Amino acid sequence: MIEVRDVKRWIQNGSRRVDILKGISLRIPAGQFIAIVGASGSGKSTLLGLLAGLDTPSEGEIWLDGTPIHNLAEEDLAAVRGRKIGFVFQSYQLISTLTALENVLLPFELNVEGNGLKQARALLEAVGLGERTDHYPVQLSGGEQQRVALARAFVVNPPIVMADEPTGNLDSANGRLVLDLLLERNSHAGATLVLVTHDPEIAARADRKIVLKDGVIIEDTLPAVPVEALVQNEEGNG
Ligand SMILES: Nc1ncnc2c1ncn2[C@@H]1O[C@H](COP(=O)(O)OP(=O)(O)O)[C@@H](O)[C@H]1O
Numbered sequence: 001m002i003e004v005r006d007v008k009r010w011i012q013n014g015s016r017r018v019d020i021l022k023g024i025s026l027r028i029p030a031g032q033f034i035a036i037v038g039a040s041g042s043g044k045s046t047l048l049g050l051l052a053g054l055d056t057p058s059e060g061e062i063w064l065d066g067t068p069i070h071n072l073a074e075e076d077l078a079a080v081r082g083r084k085i086g087f088v089f090q091s092y093q094l095i096s097t098l099t100a101l102e103n104v105l106l107p108f109e110l111n112v113e114g115n116g117l118k119q120a121r122a123l124l125e126a127v128g129l130g131e132r133t134d135h136y137p138v139q140l141s142g143g144e145q146q147r148v149a150l151a152r153a154f155v156v157n158p159p160i161v162m163a164d165e166p167t168g169n170l171d172s173a174n175g176r177l178v179l180d181l182l183l184e185r186n187s188h189a190g191a192t193l194v195l196v197t198h199d200p201e202i203a204a205r206a207d208r209k210i211v212l213k214d215g216v217i218i219e220d221t222l223p224a225v226p227v228e229a230l231v232q233n234e235e236g237n238g
């Protein structure tokens with residue numbers, strides 16, 4: 001579970017303080033698929049970066065599975081991040097001097113003991129790149145690069161996956177493929193999925209949607225209760 005307690009993030013710009021997030025509180029239970037939406041500049045990427053421990057809040061607390069991450073030293077933060085979070089960027093962020101396979105192996109080597117080669121190959125196969133493992137990013141299309149980035153995010157089997165507009169640079173066919181792979185990570189592997197998106201259709205598929213505006217949450221829908229759960233409850237009670 002992720003817990004955010006009255007988090008603020010501001011930037012000091014000379015004598016002027018620019019408030020980016022103005023007091024965000026949020027609990028994300030394990031296994032939830034939550035979509036973060038809002039206009040450009042509303043603070044979505046800033047919030048996601050804080051949740052992922054890529055940035056630290058100016059004020060407030062962030063807890064990850066009972067561990068406070070808002071005041072960890074960078075070294076400790078990196079360790080938590082490496083074990084718990086797979087992060088997918090809009091712009092893929094692959095290392096250009098490494099092959100697809102080497103990119104996928106990178107977090108594995110940093111965070112897990114032993115050899116991740118088998119797991120990395122299996123994941124590249126699963127995202128449809130079994131034949132492209134030795135290609136460099138420049139030799140891959142945008143959709144292929146994002147699928148390498150997904151394999152890299154999944155390779156340590158993180159309990160939480162976060163993605164910042166992961167389909168924003170892709171055509172609709174590749175976007176659908178990337179989205180399906182992320183959703184599968186939530187529905188089959190049980191990972192918590194925190195997805196920043198502009199796309200209302202994607203947001204509609206989430207368990208829960210929060211809307212940011214000018215650095216505050218202006219809407220937070222309750223998780224949809226699946227019909228099956230209601231039926232089971234009634235049977236259980238009767
Ligand atoms: N490092 C920074 N310095 C100054 N302003 C920033 C910085 N990072 C973000 N901002 C501003 O904070 C606001 C929110 O940014 P961001 O979180 O990227 O929004 P979103 O992802 O919703 O488009 C924007 O107005 C942006 O210009």
Ligand SMILES: [Mg+2]
Nearest residue numbers: 044045046164
């Ligand atoms: Mg953004």
